[in-house]
Amino acid sequence: xxxxxxxxxxxxxxxxxxxxxxxxxxxxxxxxxxxxxxxxxxxxxxxxxxxxxxxxxxxxxxxxxxxxxxxxxxxxxxxxxxxxxxxxxxxxxxxxxxxxxxxxxxxxxxxxxxxxxxxxxxxxxxxxxxxxxxxxxxxxxxxxxxxxxxxxxxxxxxxxxxxxxxxxxxxx
Numbered sequence: 001x002x003x004x005x006x007x008x009x010x011x012x013x014x015x016x017x018x019x020x021x022x023x024x025x026x027x028x029x030x031x032x033x034x035x036x037x038x039x040x041x042x043x044x045x046x047x048x049x050x051x052x053x054x055x056x057x058x059x060x061x062x063x064x065x066x067x068x069x070x071x072x073x074x075x076x077x078x079x080x081x082x083x084x085x086x087x088x089x090x091x092x093x094x095x096x097x098x099x100x101x102x103x104x105x106x107x108x109x110x111x112x113x114x115x116x117x118x119x120x121x122x123x124x125x126x127x128x129x130x131x132x133x134x135x136x137x138x139x140x141x142x143x144x145x146x147x148x149x150x151x152x153x154x155x156x157x158x159x160x161x162x163x164x165x166x167x168x169x170x171x172x
Contacts, residue, residue, distance in 0.1 A: 004016065030056030031057055031058070033058070033059055033060070033077070034061075034065065034067065035066050035067040036076060039057065039059075042057075054158060055082065057085055057086075057087040058088050058089075058090055059077050059078075059087065059089050059090065060092070061077070061089065061099070062091050062092035062095050062096075062099075063092045069091055069093065070095070071102060074099055074102065078108070086156065088108060088109035088110060088111055089108055089109075089110055089111075090110075090111045091110075093116075094119075096112070096116060096117045100139065104139055104140050104145055112129075112132040113129040113133070117132070120132070120135075
């Protein structure tokens with residue numbers, strides 16, 4: 001049975017052909033899921049042996065068309081994850097801080113920044129992404145969590161070391 005996927009460019013369903021016969025790998029940053037059915041679909045592919053290797057889930061909650069942001073919905077999604085995966089929550093809008101605190105207390109990871117929220121507090125626009133990151137670091141440390149260095153994060157995500165980039169002055 002061939003796996004068929006929807007190609008958003010051609011707007012047609014097409015046969016999926018993995019680079020290695022019968023095997024597909026999750027791209028390095030994992031899978032992004034917006035509701036419970038997305039987790040179920042990935043788990044079905046893992047059960048069929050199509051998806052192999054370590055899995056990382058980014059669960060986006062509170063976005064239009066996805067699962068609404070609430071502690072109950074977050075717990076339902078977390079309960080559906082396999083035991084051996086890593087995960088993070090991306091919470092959009094006003095529920096971001098309460099749910100990020102919940103995730104950190106549970107041992108999960110979070111993403112913060114302008115892509116997810118423009119308000120630092122109710123009615124107060126954030127000045128920079130750094131504000132969000134600094135608050136997340138304070139919250140994590142208050143809960144006894146350590147912050148990964150870039151190298152540690154790469155190891156956790158099984159990513160290769162960053163390539164050295166030349167500066168404009170070096171290239172000239």
